[in-house]
Amino acid sequence: MILTLALLAGLVAAWLLIGVVEKFRLGLRFTQALLYVPFKLAYRIADGRINIARNAAAPVIYVISHQSRLEPALMLSLLPEDTLHILDQASAKSPWLEPWRELGRTIAFNAEHIFVSRRLVRVLKGKGRLAVYLPDAVEPDIKTFRLFRAVTRIAMQADARIVPIFVAGARTLPVSLTPADKAPRRWFPRLSISVLEPMTIAELVARNPDQSSNTNALFDRFAEARLFGSDLNRGLFLAMRDAADRVGASHPIVEDVVSGTLNYRKLFIGARVLGRRFEAVTAPGEAVGVLLPNANGVVLSLIGLLSASRVAAMINYTAGRASVTAAVRTAEVRTVVSSRAFIDKANLADIVAGVEGGGAKLLWLEDVRASVTVLDKLAAALLWRWPLQPQNAAKPAVILFTSGSEGTPKAVVLSHRNLLANAMQAEARITISPADILLNVLPVFHSFGLTGGTILPLVTGVKLFLYPSPLHYKLIPEVARKARPTVMFGTDTFLANYARTAKDGDFSSLRFIVAGAEAVKPETRRIYRE
Incomplete structure (x- = not known):
């Protein structure tokens, strides 16, 4: 009984003492400070x-x-x-x-x-x-x-x-x-x-x-x-992992039309395996080209490069051979990650020639996948929560290239903090949650498709559905009908073309659309509201 009373007296004394500290530290009334103390300690x-x-x-x-x-x-x-x-x-x-x-x-x-x-x-x-x-x-x-x-x-x-x-x-x-x-x-x-x-x-x-x-x-x-209120000093890898901690490692986070769905745990395990391979053939801080479509592979490669403290140089494969060669030389890219299946299907042999003309070698994801051992997978499964290299939000994370319309393409270097701040600026103005599904048809080599369409969902726990090309005007409405997205990113031109081919109900699951890059015409607004 005496021990219990002594313990209670000690707790009350500590509460009063901390209350006095908070009163003078923040200039509160004593009763305010006393009622603030439980919150201060608990949270x-x-x-x-x-x-x-x-x-x-x-x-x-x-x-x-x-x-x-x-x-x-x-x-x-x-x-x-x-x-x-x-x-x-x-x-x-x-x-x-x-x-x-x-x-x-x-x-x-x-x-x-x-x-x-x-x-x-x-x-x-x-x-x-x-x-x-x-x-x-x-x-x-x-x-x-x-x-x-x-x-x-x-x-x-x-x-x-x-x-x-x-x-x-x-x-x-x-x-x-x-x-x-x-x-x-x-x-x-x-x-x-x-x-x-x-x-x-x-x-x-x-x-x-x-x-x-x-x-x-x-x-x-x-x-x-x-x-x-956002912590912009975590680095992109850690910000994505924080999201996994909030919503759960088994939360589905990325899906494409070919590979299916990945949850956070599988995403980070795959990214770590790829990151190990990237480490073996590149140096810390080196710019590594990414020549991939909107699919699970591009997200895995991006996170793998971030984990390994490499800089992802996002190659615009629609820009033409000369622009790709100039971009590779400008960013001093020596290795470009790509997929043979993608190159063959998209008929991009000239772009591969442009990459090689710029002095870079191709690292094929098919070869990387074939070289992965059971031990590699086991190690990645055990250590998926930790990046391969220390993360620094002030360091470069991604390089984007201008279109080259005013000469050779310019390389725009963006830090982890730049990209995370841009994504969280969007998050601060729209109401999204892990219950949402975001359909992104915009390519990741453009800032809109990368920051809003890819990084934003990864750091907020919103499921990301990737589609490889915004130009498939007849197919995208069908994809929307099946995927049931609640949020979509696009431009007025693309949105208007989807509307022309869409059937009633194709986009009925959408709560809102984020449209950018050009002014939204009244007719586009009207038809989507209807």
Whole structure:
């Protein structure tokens, strides 16, 4: 009994001591600090930027991504006590949240009825602070986007500054607001609070005068906070492995029309086997050409090269022999990974001649596959989670080549951080999850097909379905009917041509299409919506 009491006394003393530390470190009230301590310890919260929010001059609106039931309790513990928190009905009534609701002022609102803005404008004009919790799954053209419009209107009327706040990792908590099939649960993920500097709506619009509306300027700023919460220093291999840890090694991640489906574990095992072969014939940091179509093999080769700390030089085999020769010479490529079956089927003998004319040798995947032993497979199966070489996000990962329309092709060197940042910029603006299937028909030797169409799904756990050519206008609608993708990447020209040959229902599984490279015509939008 005495030992139990002593243990409890020790725990209370430790709790009080840590509370005192947090009070002075973050400038909290003591009751705020005490109620923040359990979260700090359980989730190892990185909270260094919360003082940006605490020190923001009023009037200010804290725009918080509401991913789980935890954010209101966290923000009541961390934001200034005079902040008025606008809570959803569940948070306003939840019994467990009662101690935290006592830390500040709260009101409830029904998401179906937009804020009564006059009252909130008066609060702000009186040098007040608002905390608004916006749904995590919001896209510009759906119903809940009107919440952004309401916040924008209130901020403009009160000339209030906006401070976006995003709690990275909260989406996977057991109390997540996202269904478990879209956000696999983790009991104690490490959380990181991303906070951006205060800016008025006018200042946000001034950064990009071409912005279509004030509300879109707010939406972009909100997305920046989400991007700021991403760890861009992991390197692509580790970022992909992190995704495998989140969704499970057995999660199907890549599929093509010939080889079938690979889960994360099989993908990394195959990539490690290939990476060992690449190591044997190339040097660390060397540019290695990749001459492959959109298929499982190109993903395996890319990850194998990343694991081995080689730079993947993505050869544009549609550019012609002279451009390929120039590209190989420009990037000083000595080895090019390709497939005999692909070369024969696509009739690319002249491109092979262009590669050899540039001074490079072909490494055939068929020969690599034939040389793999049972021991190689066993070693890869045991060590698939670890890269072959140390990873450095600042080092080059990929080389892309310009089209050569203004002379010889230029080599564009992109680091791990460049590519991961570009992919996560997309992830910050569209709502995707491991329940999605992304159909990518765009070639990986173009930036759109590589970053959005290939790297983005690999680092987010979205299943990637690869199709080798965007020019198969009659076949792609049939592929979409069978694969049932929910997300698709394309250009207006390609999308319009698919629509001309598609039958009713071919693309009916799609939630949205990401279109780039050229303007989207109204007719293309209309026919896909229909």
